[in-house]
Amino acid sequence: MVFGIRKRIHDHLVERRIRRTRLVTKYGRCNIEFGNVKYGNHFAFLLDFWTTFVEFRWRFVLFFFIASFTLSWFIFGLLWFWIARNNGDLTWQNPSKGHIPCVDNVYNLITAFLFSLETQTSIGYGGRAITPFCSGAVTLIIIQYLIGNIINCFMCGVILAKISIPKKRAKTITFSEMAVICPKKDFLCLMIRVANLRKTLMIGSQIYGKLLRTTIKPDGETIIMDQVNIEFVVDAGKDNLFFVCPLTLYHVIDNTSPFFEMAVDTLHKQEFELVVFLDGTTESTNSACQVRTSFIPQEIMWGYNFLPIISRNKEGKYRVNFSNFSKVVPVATAHCAYCFHNMKGHHLHTIDGIDNGEFEVIDNLEQPNMTKM
Incomplete structure (x- = not known):
């Protein structure tokens, strides 16, 4: 029994040594390490950002997918909150009865975030809507619409490219x-x-x-x-x-x-x-x-x-x-x-x-x- 245990331990150690010394695994992955790469060369990965994103693991792609949308909603929510504050639309600013807001029903940070989400995703619940009396608000909604479409196209392209990547056929x-x-x-x-x-x-x-x-x-x-x-x-x-x-x-x-x-x-x-x-x-x-x-x-x-x-x-x-x-x-x-x-x-x-x-x-x-x- 002791001999059998020793043999299994020996076989396991031999198997681990073979895996370490093998350049190409049985499944085609290259077992190689790059050392002492100049720090400036890392910028090449940023310049070729499309290939970098496609080669990311799925967990990182999903993380960037969630983070890109959530962060853009929050950033534009802050901008809508800033426009409402400058126009005196917020609740704590006590707007008068005849006050015309830049965006209807945006009176705090949460409602500004919800309006940002509804604008970028084209949900359109109807409770919050932009008015034509603030030129800054009109400009911001155009910018958010364009940036939202860019994020949609980029992330959809990355996901489709990863799904159809040739190595899956391999x-x-x-x-x-x-x-x-x-x-x-x-x-x-x-x-x-x-x-x-x-x-x-x-x-x-x-x-x-x-x-x-x-x-x-x-x-x-x-x-x-x-x-x-x-x-x-x-x-x-x-x-x-x-x-x-x-x-x-x-x-x-x-x-x-x-x-x-x-x-x-x-x-x-x-x-x-x-x-x-x-x-x-x-x-x-x-x-x-x-x-x-x-x-x-x-x-x-x-x-x-x-x-x-x-x-x-x-x-x-x-x-x-x-x-x-x-x-x-x-x-x-x-x-x-x-x-x-x-x-x-x-x-x-x-x-x-x-x-x-x-x-x-x-x-x-x-x-x-x-x-x-």
């Missing part, structure tokens, strides 16, 4: 939790599965990857987060994908691939992060979006392949079984890329003593000797 694109390495069409390939959960297509989709690692040059210079291009293809090519059903992405591990020098027993000892990008345009809104995910060495399974998930029913209709989307099966695979390409007879190698005819379905989250994510 949440309906999902990648497999794990990547696998196995033979495919006489090549040793690293494979990742991706699916579009909506029936609407992603037009002009492109897939590519970046391998992030720390590199030490021959002159001793250390490059942190060195980026290496990783080419991915599908059976029909790499550009303009027909993304109507789940696709399997292939990266051929040849002598130009950074995975060529890795092996089954050294893969999980490496320190790198494979970031995969999918760019495309949504068919329904015609807006471009990018989907990102990442894989660390502990999330790459050597000697496994994905289970098939596409079939046809009796009526001839295609069916996608998402219960097998991230499940894998062991396959005969060479224990290193060099063996696969250069050593005769080693391009097929059984993993964990499992024969070709005795495959067993294994969930990718239960891969032995692998940290759970």
